[in-house]
Every structure is written in structure tokens, then in C-alpha cells.
Amino acid sequence: MRANAVQGFTGTRCYDRQATTAGAEPNCTGQTLTWNLDMALNTESIAEYHERGWLLARNAVPADALELARVALQRWTDQTIAKWVGQGLLPDALVAESFERRLVVAWNRAGKPRYVRSPRRDIVCREIFEFLAHPVLVDIAQDLLGTPEVSVNGIFNARPKLPDQLWTNTPWHQDAQYYRDAANIHILSMWMPLVRVTEHNSCLQVAERMQNGMLFDNFEDETGFIGLTREDRATLRGISVEMDPGDVLCFPQKTPHRALPNMSDAVRWSVDIRFEATEGASDIGKRQGFVARSPAHPSSVPSYEQWITQWEHIPPGTY
Ligand SMILES: O=C(O)CCC(=O)C(=O)O
Numbered sequence: 001m002r003a004n005a006v007q008g009f010t011g012t013r014c015y016d017r018q019a020t021t022a023g024a025e026p027n028c029t030g031q032t033l034t035w036n037l038d039m040a041l042n043t044e045s046i047a048e049y050h051e052r053g054w055l056l057a058r059n060a061v062p063a064d065a066l067e068l069a070r071v072a073l074q075r076w077t078d079q080t081i082a083k084w085v086g087q088g089l090l091p092d093a094l095v096a097e098s099f100e101r102r103l104v105v106a107w108n109r110a111g112k113p114r115y116v117r118s119p120r121r122d123i124v125c126r127e128i129f130e131f132l133a134h135p136v137l138v139d140i141a142q143d144l145l146g147t148p149e150v151s152v153n154g155i156f157n158a159r160p161k162l163p164d165q166l167w168t169n170t171p172w173h174q175d176a177q178y179y180r181d182a183a184n185i186h187i188l189s190m191w192m193p194l195v196r197v198t199e200h201n202s203c204l205q206v207a208e209r210m211q212n213g214m215l216f217d218n219f220e221d222e223t224g225f226i227g228l229t230r231e232d233r234a235t236l237r238g239i240s241v242e243m244d245p246g247d248v249l250c251f252p253q254k255t256p257h258r259a260l261p262n263m264s265d266a267v268r269w270s271v272d273i274r275f276e277a278t279e280g281a282s283d284i285g286k287r288q289g290f291v292a293r294s295p296a297h298p299s300s301v302p303s304y305e306q307w308i309t310q311w312e313h314i315p316p317g318t319y
Contacts, residue, residue: 046144054206058244060140065134100266102267133290140250151291158271162262176254180218186253190248190250191249198242207237236256
């Protein structure tokens with residue numbers, strides 16, 4: 001089943017957090033949407049997130065934020081391909097190829113070498129820091145978490161997902177399966193594609209209205225990712241969320257989701273990042289995370305130079 005878009009966002013409001021007047025306006029279907037003008041999302045969208053356990057906000061991520069992620073992913077691609085060239089797997093770095101195709105062309109020519117499928121440590125850089133702390137993303141997090149005291153959770157990933165590649169096919173799981181001791185802390189995931197994603201090239205599927213339910217048992221999937229048992233998977237009804245760059249899919253830590261296989265001939269590029277309320281933030285999230293916004297304690301918001309010290313002991317090539 002494919003998802004209908006939730007038109008929950010207007011970018012202009014996002015920068016307008018000073019305004020305090022409430023408002024209401026009809027949307028294209030005649031339904032009245034209500035706004036508190038110091039919010040990035042309208043109240044219906046926030047309610048929808050809490051009721052259904054996911055929200056697709058269309059055209060919510062500004063181009064400058066996406067560009068920060070893209071720069072980091074391009075740099076990662078340069079480094080990954082340079083390694084293959086250095087190992088003698090590839091004669092040249094294929095710099096003329098497009099962002100959408102370069103990695104897949106290089107990977108095939110290099111003999112399909114293994115690479116870090118969900119890079120995190122290797123994309124840590126100033127651009128990623130600025131992306132994670134981007135005011136528009138923090139605005140959305142503030143609305144969905146219900147507090148202006150917002151932290152970036154240190155679990156974030158890029159997903160260079162190639163065609164015909166079982167080991168990057170993320171199976172049905174709940175994010176909280178990765179941090180079971182923090183399963184009841186509201187950790188908001190935001191998943192953003194850098195290319196258009198459809199059922200053909202590995203869009204995500206979500207199973208709705210399960211965010212307040214049980215935490216499923218961990219099952220070691222054939223991909224090596226944590227997944228759900230065959231029996232638990234059979235209980236889920238997947239909703240395909242097809243998206244364009246600029247859209248953001250938001251869901252909390254117990255919403256089951258998976259990625260469909262990439263059947264295109266191009267890379268499915270995406271990034272997934274997480275936010276939580278600073279008060280009561282998870283230990284795992286704080287380890288490489290940081291305070292992104294704090295009206296109460298503005299000095300707790302770190303600089304890039306301060307944040308980078310949290311990564312110094314983590315070797316390249318690992319998470
Ligand atoms: O992008 C993917 O393939 C999986 C993303 C995911 O599972 C997540 O963001 O939690």
C-alpha cells in the first residue's frame with residue numbers, strides 16, 4: 001500500500017519561530033489546518049505523528065540542509081573509491097559519473113567489494129554537524145518531541161544502498177531493538193532521501209499504530225542487521241512511503257519499518273538522523289550526540305570543535 005502525502009509543513013513558517021499568533025487555513029481538500037505560528041508543523045500533523053506513529057512532511061527540508069549532507073556523502077564516495085583505486089581494484093576514480101551512478105559503476109567495476117554499509121564515523125565532518133543542527137530540522141524535532149530543549153542523538157547513518165545487494169536491505173525492525181534499555185525514551189527518527197525513492201528503488205515501508213506497543217524480539221537477519229522473526233514480520237502491514245529529496249519521514253523508536261530492495265541501476269542515497277528531549281536523553285544517544293537547542297542553557301550547545309572530540313577514540317571504518 002502506498003502512503004498519501006501529509007502536507008504538514010510550510011517552510012516559511014519554520015524560520016518564523018518568533019511569531020506567536022495562532023491561525024487556521026483551509027488546505028487543498030477543504031480541510032481546515034490549524035497553526036500555532038511559532039511551530040514548524042501544523043497541529044494536525046503533530047497529532048497524526050502521535051496517532052499513526054509516522055509522519056511524512058513533504059518539502060520540509062531546505063536545499064541548504066540537503067546540500068550539507070550531499071557534500072559529506074560525496075566526500076565519503078571520493079574516499080571509498082580512492083581506496084578501491086589504491087587497492088588496484090579500479091583503474092580510475094570515475095569522477096565524471098553522476099552522484100546517483102558513480103558508486104554503483106565503481107563498485108561493479110571493482111568486483112563488488114564490501115564497504116561500510118551505513119557509514120557514520122566516516123561521514124563525521126563540519127557539514128554533518130551543521131546538518132544535524134540545522135534549525136529547520138531542530139524546529140520539526142521540537143514540535144514532535146514537544147520541548148525546545150532538543151538534543152541530536154549520536155546514532156545517525158548515511159545509506160549508500162546499491163542495486164542487487166542483499167546485505168544493505170534493511171529488514172523489518174524497530175530502532176529501539178538496537179537500544180533495548182532505552183526503548184521507552186521517545187527517540188525521533190528522521191529519514192531523508194537525496195534521490196527520489198519509490199517501491200522500485202528502496203523506499204521505506206512503515207507499519208502504523210504500533211509505536212506504543214511491544215518491543216519485538218531481536219532476530220539476526222540474513223543481512224546481518226537486527227530484524228524481526230518470520231512470525232512477527234507476518235503480522236505487519238507495510239505502507240510504502242515514496243519520497244522526493246526535501247521530504248522527511250518522521251517516526252518514533254518503536255515504529256516497525258524496513259527498506260524495500262533497490263531494483264534500479266542507481267544508488268539509493270539517504271540519511272537517517274535522530275533527536276530526543278535533552279532531559280532524560282538516552283545514554284547511547286548522548287555518547288556521540290549533542291545539545292542542538294537550549295533556550296534554558298544556551299551555553300550547553302557545543303561548537304563543532306567541541307563535538308569532534310567525542311569521536312576521537314572511534315577508529316575510521318567503524319560505526
Ligand atoms: O535506509 C535504510 O535502508 C534503513 C533506514 C532505517 O532503518 C532507519 O533509519 O532506521
